[in-house]
Amino acid sequence: MSAVETTRRPSIAALVEGVLNGHRLHLARAISRVENQEDDAGELLAALYPHSGRGHIIGVTGAPGTGKSTLVTALAQSYRNIGLTVGIVAIDPTSPFTGGALLGDRVRMRSLAGDPGVFVRSMATRGSLGGLSKTTGDVVTVLDAAGFERILVETVGVGQAEVEIASTAHTTLVVEAPGLGDEVQAIKAGILEIADILVVNKADRPGADRTIRALEMMLEIEGDGARYVRHHGQLLRVESPVEDDEEAGWKVVVMKTVATDGTGVEALRQRIDAHRRWLLESGELAMREQLRIAHTLENILRAELNRRIASRIRPGSLDALVERIRRRESDPYSAAADLLAHL
Amino acid sequence: MSERKIRVLVAKPGLDGHDRGAKVVARMLRDAGFEVIYTGIRQTPQMIAEAALQEDVDVVGLSILSGAHMTLCPKVVELLRAQGQDNVLVIVGGIIPEEDVEKLKAAGVAAVFGPGTPSQEYVNFILNNVKVPA
Numbered sequence: 001m002s003a004v005e006t007t008r009r010p011s012i013a014a015l016v017e018g019v020l021n022g023h024r025l026h027l028a029r030a031i032s033r034v035e036n037q038e039d040d041a042g043e044l045l046a047a048l049y050p051h052s053g054r055g056h057i058i059g060v061t062g063a064p065g066t067g068k069s070t071l072v073t074a075l076a077q078s079y080r081n082i083g084l085t086v087g088i089v090a091i092d093p094t095s096p097f098t099g100g101a102l103l104g105d106r107v108r109m110r111s112l113a114g115d116p117g118v119f120v121r122s123m124a125t126r127g128s129l130g131g132l133s134k135t136t137g138d139v140v141t142v143l144d145a146a147g148f149e150r151i152l153v154e155t156v157g158v159g160q161a162e163v164e165i166a167s168t169a170h171t172t173l174v175v176e177a178p179g180l181g182d183e184v185q186a187i188k189a190g191i192l193e194i195a196d197i198l199v200v201n202k203a204d205r206p207g208a209d210r211t212i213r214a215l216e217m218m219l220e221i222e223g224d225g226a227r228y229v230r231h232h233g234q235l236l237r238v239e240s241p242v243e244d245d246e247e248a249g250w251k252v253v254v255m256k257t258v259a260t261d262g263t264g265v266e267a268l269r270q271r272i273d274a275h276r277r278w279l280l281e282s283g284e285l286a287m288r289e290q291l292r293i294a295h296t297l298e299n300i301l302r303a304e305l306n307r308r309i310a311s312r313i314r315p316g317s318l319d320a321l322v323e324r325i326r327r328r329e330s331d332p333y334s335a336a337a338d339l340l341a342h343l
Numbered sequence: 344m345s346e347r348k349i350r351v352l353v354a355k356p357g358l359d360g361h362d363r364g365a366k367v368v369a370r371m372l373r374d375a376g377f378e379v380i381y382t383g384i385r386q387t388p389q390m391i392a393e394a395a396l397q398e399d400v401d402v403v404g405l406s407i408l409s410g411a412h413m414t415l416c417p418k419v420v421e422l423l424r425a426q427g428q429d430n431v432l433v434i435v436g437g438i439i440p441e442e443d444v445e446k447l448k449a450a451g452v453a454a455v456f457g458p459g460t461p462s463q464e465y466v467n468f469i470l471n472n473v474k475v476p477a
Contacts (some may be wrong), residue, residue: 122398
């Protein structure tokens with residue numbers, strides 16, 4: 001069985017070489033090792049990291065059923081049409097009860113099958129709550145090092161506060177669909193604030209215009225562009241001259257798509273590319289990279305500290321302390337400070 | 344620190360579109376704690392093998408009701424082996440005549456489960472046969 005085991009667990013050096021040379025099985029295995037946080041994952045990532053930093057990372061987030069998978073597929077197709085390679089990471093939730101997951105995003109991605117310029121990986125959240133899994137950022141790094149020019153990251157169907165994607169992606173799309181809420185939903189804090197581009201998908205459905213107006217009104221409150229007034233209960237758009245203000249800053253706009261038939265997808269892709277150009281020219285890209293790296297470093301430090309602390313606390317040694325706290329002879333704050341001081 | 348999950352691809356090769364069974368099985372596997380990648384209907388053996396590679400799965404579950412199993416299943420096994428996925432367990436569910444079961448096994452299919460198989464049976468089969476490196 002030793003020959004089989006060798007093919008099952010290639011060495012780090014072999015994996016790195018495979019990933020850098022477009023060996024798809026090695027790429028898949030490298031991703032597994034990172035996702036499973038195996039002991040040598042850090043070594044693998046350290047070897048791949050110098051080759052990363054070239055791909056443009058596009059986050060696609062939004063509520064369940066807004067059409068994220070279909071939109072990701074259509075965008076990937078659009079990038080393939082202009083000759084760019086695409087890596088996709090699609091995330092679905094892990095059951096908090098069984099630890100199992102049903103990863104169904106591939107059902108929508110069948111048109112990408114058989115294209116060697118595309119690599120799709122499904123991931124389960126494995127207990128993370130921010131819309132991504134703990135290792136999504138690292139898996140993106142592996143795809144980036146493998147040379148994919150555009151990396152699309154599809155979050156789980158999110159609610160209002162899962163904003164972690166913004167610290168992983170260069171360009172964040174927030175996808176909405178008609179009929180999901182009124183203008184008050186649109187001005188709530190959270191998910192909408194992280195959008196670089198807002199997308200109303202399923203724009204052929206009834207109510208699409210209303211959704212678009214609500215989102216545009218929300219954007220208008222933030223500043224420039226057309227103004228909106230209420231007239232007999234109807235929202236009316238009052239055009240005001242829009243300067244080309246790309247010099248001043250990035251203008252978040254609402255784009256309409258029908259991902260199932262491709263309507264608006266080309267325009268969306270061009271808007272994403274415009275965002276990339278703006279990021280590069282304004283110096284914002286370097287700032288976002290700094291944030292992303294700080295975030296990564298912090299996560300690694302936190303995980304390592306947790307591991308070290310956990311390894312120094314003898315199993316069961318906290319029980320007596322917990323009992324003392326329960327009897328109010330101590331309190332959790334002093335007990336924690338005391339424990340840490342003696343580690 | 345390592346967090347290894349058994350990953351299972353559930354696919355329906357060929358042209359029959361009856362995916363209720365495949366969906367029930369996918370759900371049962373999910374509830375058994377596996378990560379199930381569901382690809383849906385009308386998959387070619389090439390699409391299935393490619394998805395199994397990208398997802399680095401331990402198990403490929405094929406659901407077939409069309410009668411084309413003798414063509415499709417060995418082809419999936421062959422493609423998996425050709426791309427270096429020697430350890431991937433291929434299991435088949437659906438309507439498979441008794442006389443074909445041994446032929447499928449000879450072609451590299453690990454197990455065949457007919458209609459009405461209790462979920463515990465294929466879950467245990469997977470748990471007992473997937474070689475998870477310690």
